[in-house]
Amino acid sequence: MKSNNSIALEIFKNISLSKKEIDFIDSKFEKISLTKGDVLLSSDTHVTNQYYVFSGCLRSFFVNSLGKDHTTQFAVKDWWISDYISFFTEEKSVMTIECLQDAEIYRLSRKDMNSLCEEIPKIETFFRNKMEKAFASFQKRILEYLSLTAKERYIKFITTYPEIEQCVKNYHIASYLGITTESLSRIRKIII
Structure with missing residues (x-):
């Protein structure tokens, strides 16, 4: 992959990388x-x-x-997705990941991720920061699920992720919010 078409420069855009590091990263994706x-x-x-x-x-x-089915995550441009329980524990997966819109993605194995982290410490920092943000986000989602009404969860979803609402079907949103599609329709009628 040429540097100007480098996935390393796309993913790690806020990190200063040498040509050698870019080539090494690109070889892992x-x-x-x-x-x-x-x-x-x-x-x-x-x-x-x-x-x-x-x-x-x-x-x-x-x-x-x-x-x-219960939707646990959506992933759009510049997001990461996997069954992280299986990815980190080597247990069998419980998740299914499906494509909702034609997509171009880049696969990174656990072995290659570890290799990148060992060879380029700033990449380890990137992944650590990514995991910290993801952990906080999942915990926040659990708290919102426990404390907010369905209407409040929907409003939070569409204000936080407006680009996702445009990509997915109503039943996917309802599944993510833990409500029926009928409840989602009623909520939409109330807030429109």
Whole structure:
């Protein structure tokens, strides 16, 4: 990959990198093109990769024992997605990741991530900061789920992630908010 088409320069845009570091980073990422409806990751598998979203929209979800799916995350440009329980613990995945819009993503294995962190300490700092923000975000989402009404959760969602609302179907948003599509329709009628 040439430096001007470098995924390293896209992902690590706020980090000063040498040509050698850029080439090393680029060698660790694999580009993948997905079409709407493609399944990137299935539940009950071992996950060894995480994915950087260059374009498009994906969602991760799990299906409960009653067959109902629960959206846990959306991922759009410049976001990362995986089944992190499996990625970090080597347990089988519980998540499925599907493509909601045609997407271009970059795969990074756990082994290659560790190699990048060992060779380029500022990349380790990048990943540590990313994980800290993700942990805080997931904890905040749990607290909001426990303390806010469905209407408040929806308003928070559309104000925080307006670009995601445009990419996904109503039932995906309802699944993410933990409500039915009918409840979401009622909430939308109230706030419009």
